Amino acid sequence: MGGDPWRRAAWPAGEPAFAFACFVLWGAAALSAGWVGAWLGLGGAAIGLGLAVFLRDPAGTWALLRPGLRPALLGAAAGGAMAGATYLVYPVLVRLLPFLAGDAARLYEVIRTPAQPVAVLVLVPVILGEELVWRGAVQSACARRLGPAGGVALAAGAYAAVLVPLGSPALVLAALLCGLCWGTLRATTGSLVPPLVAHLVWDVLVLLWLPLDAG
Numbered sequence: 001m002g003g004d005p006w007r008r009a010a011w012p013a014g015e016p017a018f019a020f021a022c023f024v025l026w027g028a029a030a031l032s033a034g035w036v037g038a039w040l041g042l043g044g045a046a047i048g049l050g051l052a053v054f055l056r057d058p059a060g061t062w063a064l065l066r067p068g069l070r071p072a073l074l075g076a077a078a079g080g081a082m083a084g085a086t087y088l089v090y091p092v093l094v095r096l097l098p099f100l101a102g103d104a105a106r107l108y109e110v111i112r113t114p115a116q117p118v119a120v121l122v123l124v125p126v127i128l129g130e131e132l133v134w135r136g137a138v139q140s141a142c143a144r145r146l147g148p149a150g151g152v153a154l155a156a157g158a159y160a161a162v163l164v165p166l167g168s169p170a171l172v173l174a175a176l177l178c179g180l181c182w183g184t185l186r187a188t189t190g191s192l193v194p195p196l197v198a199h200l201v202w203d204v205l206v207l208l209w210l211p212l213d214a215g
Helices: 016-036 040-057 058-064 069-096 101-113 116-161 167-188 191-207
Strands: none
Touching: 016 040, 016 116, 040 058, 040 116, 058 116, 069 167, 069 191, 101 116, 101 167, 101 191, 116 167, 116 191, 167 191
């Protein structure tokens, strides 16, 4: 069969039941983060569930991850633009909602737990897993019922909702807005490469190299 394998009706990882299971398990991982830590809880969920998505259809997954210069450049440009927008919007939000500054500072304390080189290495499989699950299986299942635009919106909402147990409004807001951007890249290109690269660029810039609390 031709076309985008994530839209094929028979593609296992796009089944609503499987996508819902991913949502529930990710939420459970978020609940456990208070005991095991965010890196282990959410990072482990991303890698484990991403592997589960891959194992349900290795060929279809590889097709969506097929490398190419144009999708990689698109993702890099989108990730850079998202980071730039974050640096511009964050000071405005902090003036309107001062509690976000303290919330962001607490998030950065968690993010800086491992050394930066280690964090960069760990982010690669974690982000790959996140994209396979959220822009892959979950968005595919949502798009079956609601169409491409509805799939982007619902998947982004679910991506943010599972992080609510962590008690960080800044993280939930970032997940929602970034999820909409990455989901749009997935929906408009038919590939996971652009959102994957954009996600990696944004995380490395905003979370590690040029953090929002640097000033």
